[in-house]
Every structure is written in structure tokens, then in C-alpha cells.
Amino acid sequence: MVASEAAVVTGQQIETKGFETQSIDTLCINTIRTLAIDAVQQANSGHPGAPMGLAPVAYSLWQQFLNYDPADPTWLNRDRFVLSNGHASMLLYAMLHLAGVREVDEHNQVLDELAVPIEEIKRFRQMGSRTPGHPESHVTSGVETTTGPLGQGVGNSVGMAMAGKWLAANFNRPGYEVFSYNVYTMCSDGDLMEGIGGEAASLAGHLKLSNLCWMYDHNHITLDGPADWSFTEDVATRFIGYGWNVTRVADANDLEMLARAFKTFQDTTDRPTLIIVDSHIGYGSPHKHDSNASHGEPLGEEEVKLTKKFYGWPEDAKFLVPPGVREHFQDGIGKRGASARAQWSKMYAEYAQKNPELADQLHRMQRRELPEGWDKKLPVFPADAKGVATRESSGKVLNALAEAIPWMIGGSADLATSNKTNLKGAGDFQPGEYGGRNLHFGVREHVMGAALNGLVVSGIRAFGATFFNFSDYMKASIRLAALMEIPSIFIYTHDSIGVGEDGPTHQPIEQLAGLRAMPNLIVLRPGDANEVVESWRVIAGLQAQPVALVLTRQNLPTLDRTKYAAASGTAKGAYVLADAPGGKPELILIGTGSEVALCVEAYEKLKAEGIAARVVSMPSMEIFDRQDAAYKESVLPSSVTARVSVEMASTFGWGKYVGLKGRSVGMHRFGASAPLKDLLKFFGFTVEAVVEEAHKALAENKKS
Numbered sequence: 143m144v145a146s147e148a149a150v151v152t153g154q155q156i157e158t159k160g161f162e163t164q165s166i167d168t169l170c171i172n173t174i175r176t177l178a179i180d181a182v183q184q185a186n187s188g189h190p191g192a193p194m195g196l197a198p199v200a201y202s203l204w205q206q207f208l209n210y211d212p213a214d215p216t217w218l219n220r221d222r223f224v225l226s227n228g229h230a231s232m233l234l235y236a237m238l239h240l241a242g243v244r245e246v247d248e249h250n251q252v253l254d255e256l257a258v259p260i261e262e263i264k265r266f267r268q269m270g271s272r273t274p275g276h277p278e279s280h281v282t283s284g285v286e287t288t289t290g291p292l293g294q295g296v297g298n299s300v301g302m303a304m305a306g307k308w309l310a311a312n313f314n315r316p317g318y319e320v321f322s323y324n325v326y327t328m329c330s331d332g333d334l335m336e337g338i339g340g341e342a343a344s345l346a347g348h349l350k351l352s353n354l355c356w357m358y359d360h361n362h363i364t365l366d367g368p369a370d371w372s373f374t375e376d377v378a379t380r381f382i383g384y385g386w387n388v389t390r391v392a393d394a395n396d397l398e399m400l401a402r403a404f405k406t407f408q409d410t411t412d413r414p415t416l417i418i419v420d421s422h423i424g425y426g427s428p429h430k431h432d433s434n435a436s437h438g439e440p441l442g443e444e445e446v447k448l449t450k451k452f453y454g455w456p457e458d459a460k461f462l463v464p465p466g467v468r469e470h471f472q473d474g475i476g477k478r479g480a481s482a483r484a485q486w487s488k489m490y491a492e493y494a495q496k497n498p499e500l501a502d503q504l505h506r507m508q509r510r511e512l513p514e515g516w517d518k519k520l521p522v523f524p525a526d527a528k529g530v531a532t533r534e535s536s537g538k539v540l541n542a543l544a545e546a547i548p549w550m551i552g553g554s555a556d557l558a559t560s561n562k563t564n565l566k567g568a569g570d571f572q573p574g575e576y577g578g579r580n581l582h583f584g585v586r587e588h589v590m591g592a593a594l595n596g597l598v599v600s601g602i603r604a605f606g607a608t609f610f611n612f613s614d615y616m617k618a619s620i621r622l623a624a625l626m627e628i629p630s631i632f633i634y635t636h637d638s639i640g641v642g643e644d645g646p647t648h649q650p651i652e653q654l655a656g657l658r659a660m661p662n663l664i665v666l667r668p669g670d671a672n673e674v675v676e677s678w679r680v681i682a683g684l685q686a687q688p689v690a691l692v693l694t695r696q697n698l699p700t701l702d703r704t705k706y707a708a709a710s711g712t713a714k715g716a717y718v719l720a721d722a723p724g725g726k727p728e729l730i731l732i733g734t735g736s737e738v739a740l741c742v743e744a745y746e747k748l749k750a751e752g753i754a755a756r757v758v759s760m761p762s763m764e765i766f767d768r769q770d771a772a773y774k775e776s777v778l779p780s781s782v783t784a785r786v787s788v789e790m791a792s793t794f795g796w797g798k799y800v801g802l803k804g805r806s807v808g809m810h811r812f813g814a815s816a817p818l819k820d821l822l823k824f825f826g827f828t829v830e831a832v833v834e835e836a837h838k839a840l841a842e843n844k845k846s
């Protein structure tokens with residue numbers, strides 16, 4: 143039976159042959175549920191439980207409250223919806239489909255076609271579909287951020303809410319409220335168990351982000367079994383302690399109470415809101431709701447039928463959207479969103495006329511473009527043997543850049559004075575003072591990473607800094623930035639055993655290799671102040687790649703660029719810094735960061751001995767790797783096999799550049815707590831040691 147053909151809409155009730163009479167609300171909610179059930183069943187993989195339990199919450203929010211026009215998912219002032227429990231992805235895909243959200247192309251143009259047509263729901267979790275296992279923002283229009291690793295979405299949502307406040311403070315003008323959007327985030331037990339969830343809630347509470355609402359799916363279950371096997375704390379009290387407004391909906395199916403909770407959020411102007419939604423529906427199907435059946439896997443054909451029966455659904459119908467359902471969404475979120483956006487657009491047209499500069503900025507932000515002349519004030523550092531730490535020169539360059547790019551904002555995880563990320567005279571972002579450009583993340587590296595991603599998907603060029611060793615604390619967020627193809631800027635100082643006395647707990651070893659192994663992340667480790675300038679030039683231009691900028695604590699000489707090659711070679715990832723006579727080396731030294739100067743010293747010594755050496759500075763392996771073969775050959779000629787890399791880190795990965803006949807000077811154990819000069823001697827980062835390795839490499843290569 144094709145049930146959709148037999149449907150009759152009568153007032154608020156809808157009667158369909160095969161359906162029990164149900165209200166249009168229930169019909170819509172059950173459509174969301176059964177789409178999720180069918181998609182998961184067809185894929186034979188995925189989580190049906192959470193979408194089933196949360197369907198009424200999503201329905202109530204989207205239909206009545208979300209300020210969102212499905213006809214334009216790029217609208218600047220749209221409310222943001224984040225599904226932090228990304229395993230419930232089918233919930234989001236069903237909402238995008240039923241609300242009729244449009245597809246957006248790579249030029250940010252809205253198309254007529256749907257972002258998630260029903261065919262894509264049928265292709266849930268299949269190769270190349272727009273409905274991957276977890277929501278991916280670079281794959282599916284209308285998905286605001288990529289979620290799946292629990293805790294990341296709630297972390298992103300804090301950044302999005304910060305962005306909302308910052309944008310409002312900087313762009314709104316009397317009578318012109320360009321930015322007033324809210325950020326709604328669904329989350330699960332896992333999101334609140336994860337450490338990053340706690341960091342996010344703590345930061346949001348401190349910042350009094352009244353535009354942030356989390357809906358917690360308190361469904362008493364996780365993957366392994368009952369949530370109370372591992373999670374028994376009083377979440378409400380905890381969030382009250384963080385400074386949140388906490389409200390409760392005792393039954394996820396109670397649309398009236400849900401509406402009341404959302405109103406409470408909208409009326410709360412001094413802090414974020416947590417809505418704790420109690421549900422039990424997640425235990426397998428409602429049918430066997432107190433069995434221990436997993437709700438994190440397909441129900442199975444039999445159970446699917448029983449569940450549909452329970453919902454008053456035709457048992458054999460698949461991917462059914464009964465007549466009246468799409469229309470009802472169109473009448474709700476569709477009309478409300480269209481009218482809100484139309485009003486806004488009228489207001490914005492006037493605003494743009496009166497404030498062309500601000501409008502131009504917003505236009506560029508959305509496209510990740512830079513202002514004209516953004517690089518005019520970048521400094522040039524004169525040669526200086528005593529030199530300057532790259533964290534220091536980076537701080538100067540960052541300030542020059544931020545002056546030219548008003549939407550470049552950021553901060554550090556309580557180390558701004560060490561990381562040198564303070565933007566002078568740019569004010570602090572604090573509760574009630576949301577216009578400032580210096581963000582204070584506190585000692586919360588992980589949520590700093592996630593919040594940066596949230597700021598960046600909101601159009602802001604956000605940076606965040608900490609010690610390089612603690613990049614591990616935020617690795618999951620770096621990884622998502624890379625996957626999402628967004629230009630988050632991660633600044634890491636104290637990049638090696640060069641930190642000296644702090645010892646091995648603070649001395650990175652394997653971090654460079656680990657980050658270089660990550661797809662789509664650019665790692666830059668500049669060798670002197672002018673390479674720092676050139677690194678920032680590269681970073682500013684990034685549109686779809688995050689970067690890890692790796693900087694020293696200790697001073698490095700600023701190389702004399704009249705004697706050695708220009709730092710502009712940084713843009714190619716690696717370049718010949720100092721060469722052998724006639725460009726015919728018998729030996730190549732390759733260094734990065736603080737070891738570039740060491741290579742240059744060794745080169746001078748070898749030169750005095752009559753050895754024809756070349757120094758290659760390699761600030762970025764990733765950028766070098768994407769140069770053409772001819773350029774690569776010109777920097778690392780295949781005929782020259784006597785090669786030595788020098789880097790105060792794990793040597794993992796260097797084989798690719800030094801080859802089987804090359805040698806790598808690096809770290810093969812954890813560091814030690816001692817003055818820097820003792821460490822350098824102990825671990826072999828001296829001119830003598832590098833020269834000795836060079837001789838060995840030459841001897842080995844002559845042998846063969």
C-alpha cells in the first residue's frame with residue numbers, strides 16, 4: 143500500500159489509511175523518527191535511538207523557535223543549530239530534508255535543489271553521499287560544523303556564541319541589529335562526560351553567553367548500557383555551579399513544556415541555558431523499552447515493523463513522508479524564517495548603504511577574503527646575530543596583521559604573555575564587554591581548539607595559542623579543523639628542548655611528526671624572524687586549511703639575507719638558503735626552526751674545510767610537498783645523497799627527505815631538565831656534532 147496516496151488532512155488531525163489518527167505535530171515527529179529508523183536499517187549501521195528520542199525536541203525547536211530560513215542557509219543572522227551528539231546524524235538529515243533546506247555551492251551561492259533530498263537519506267552512510275555517518279559541514283549544506291567525537295560540538299558552539307556576541311558588539315549600530323542570533327546545541331551523556339564538555343560549559347558560564355542554549359538528551363543510556371553505570375553526578379547542580387540557567391523538561395514528548403523551556407532560554411539575558419530533557423525512548427524501540435537492547439545499532443526488520451506499529455505507522459512503508467508534513471514545515475519554520483530574513487535583509491540594505499566599510503568587511507569575512515593592502519605593514523627584520531625568539535617576532539607580525547584585518551581575533555590558554563599573542567590596544571573579550579579582540583580561554587586547551595573552530599565557521603579569523611607540548615590536549619579539535627577544511631590558526635610556542643629547565647614534561651618530541659602526519663594541516667616552523675613574517679603571509683592567505691605555527695622560546699639569530707637567500711622562499715615550504723659554489727653541493731644540510739641557524743654555522747665551518755655544502759631551510763614539509771617536481775629537484779637534487787636533517791624533535795618522517803643514505807640529527811628519547819646550553823651539548827645540537835654527522839654522511843656516500 144502506498145500510504146501517502148491515501149492521506150486526508152482534516153484540520154489539525156491527519157487521517158491516513160494505515161496511520162492511526164494523529165495530530166500533525168505527532169505525524170511530523172514520527173516522520174523524523176521513521177526516516178531515521180529506515181535510513182539506519184537500510185545502511186545496516188548507525189544509531190536510531192537518539193533521533194527517535196530527540197525528534198520532538200528538534201521538531202519543537204525548528205518549527206517554533208529557530209530563526210532560520212531554509213531558503214538561505216547562508217543568512218548571516220541565522221540561528222545556529224549544532225548536533226554535538228553527531229551519532230544522531232539522521233536526526234539532522236531528517237530535519238534538513240523536511241524543512242527544505244537548500245543546497246549551497248562552493249561559491250556560497252544558494253541553489254534551488256535540496257541540501258538533503260530523500261535519495262540522499264536513502265544513501266545514508268554510503269560512499270560519496272551527502273549523508274555521512276556523522277555530520278560533516280564541508281559535505282552537507284546546512285550542517286554548521288562537523289561533529290562525532292563527543293564534546294567537540296558543544297565546544298564549537300561556545301565559539302559560535304562568542305562569535306555572535308563579538309559580531310554584535312562590533313557590527314551592530316543603533317537601529318540596526320545585524321547580529322542577534324542564538325546558538326542551539328543538542329548534546330548527550332557522552333558530551334557532558336567528556337572533559338572538553340566541562341571546559342566548554344565552564345568557559346560559556348564565565349563569559350555569560352546568553353545566546354547559547356544546550357539541550358541535553360538525558361536518556362539514561364549510553365552505548366554500553368545504562369548511563370548510571372558510569373555517570374551519576376548531578377548535572378543540573380554542576381551547571382548551576384558554572385553559572386548557567388538550568389531548566390528541565392520531564393518528558394521529551396511534551397511539546398508544551400519544550401516550548402516553555404525554549405521561551406525561558408530566550409528570556410534569559412545574562413547567562414547560557416541548559417535544558418535537561420528526560421527521555422527513556424532510547425532503549426531499543428519504544429516497544430521493548432525496558433529491555434537491554436542496544437539503541438546504537440539498527441533495529442532489525444522485525445523490530446522496525448513493531449516500532450512503526452507503535453507509532454501508528456504503516457508497517458511496510460519505507461522512507462515515508464506523509465502528505466501534509468513537508469507543507470507543515472513550510473508553514474512553520476519556512477514562513478517564519480522567510481519573513482524574518484526578509485525583514486532583516488531590508489534593514490541590512492539600509493545598513494550597508496550607511497556603513498559601506500562594515501558591509502565590505504562582512505562580505506569578505508564570509509568569503510574568507512582579506513582587506514586590500516592587508517600586508518602593507520608587515521615588518522622586515524634587520525640581520526641581527528643576537529636575534530630574537532620566533533614567538534617574539536611572531537607577536538609583532540601578528541599585531542601588524544591584526545591591525546589590517548579587523549576580524550582577526552584570538553588569545554591563548556592562559557599563556558598570552560609567554561605565547562606573545564596579545565593584540566595591543568585591542569581590548570579584552572569578557573562578560574558584557576564583547577567587543578574586545580583578546581580572548582582569554584583560561585587553562586582550557588581543548589575547548590580553545592573547539593571554540594576556535596566555532597569562531598572560524600562564523601567568519602572570524604581566529605587564532606589560539608599554547609605551549610607546543612600541549613597541542614596534544616587539543617589534537618582532536620585540530621584534526622576536526624583539518625577535516626572541516628577551515629583556516630583555524632593554532633600558534634605553538636616553546637617548541638623543543640629549547641625550553642630548557644622546564645624539563646621533559648614540557649619539551650615536545652613527537653608533536654611535529656604527529657601533526658605532519660595529519661591530512662590537510664599545514665605545519666610551519668620558521669627559522670628566523672623573517673621566515674616568521676613569510677609564514678604569516680602564507681597563513682593569512684589560507685582559506686581551507688588550518689595551520690600549526692611552531693615557534694621558539696629562545697632567541698634565534700636573524701639571518702643576513704644579503705648573504706643568504708631571501709626568506710620569501712618560505713612560501714614554497716623549503717628553499718636553498720646557502721649554497722655550494724656553482725650550485726653544485728656534495729652535501730645537503732636540512733634544518734627547520736631553531737636548527738636552521740645551526741645548519742648555517744655548520745655550513746660555514748664545512749666551507750672553511752673545503753666541503754661544498756648546501757643548507758635547505760624547510761619551514762613546512764606540507765607546502766614543499768605540493769611544489770612541482772622541478773622545484774623539488776632544484777632544492778634536493780636526487781644526485782646528492784649525502785644529506786643530514788637537523789631538528790630538535792623525533793626524526794620520524796625525515797627519511798623521506800634525507801633518503802636511505804642520509805642521516806638525521808634529532809631526539810630519540812624524552813628531554814631533560816637543565817639549562818639550554820647543557821641540553822644542546824648533551825643531545826648533540828652543536829656545530830661540532832652537526833659537522834661530524836656531515837662527515838659521516840659524506841663518508842658513507844663515498845663508500846657506496
Ligand SMILES: Cc1ncc(C[n+]2csc(CCOP(=O)(O)OP(=O)(O)O)c2C)c(N)n1
Binds near residue numbers: 290336361364
Ligand atoms: C570522543 C568519543 N568517544 C567515543 C565515541 C563513540 N560513541 C558514540 S556514541 C557514544 C555514547 C553514546 O552515549 P550517549 O552520549 O549517552 O548518547 P546516546 O547513545 O544516549 O545517544 C559513544 C561512546 C565518540 N563518538 N566520541
Ligand SMILES: [Mg+2]
Binds near residue numbers: 361
Ligand atoms: Mg545517552
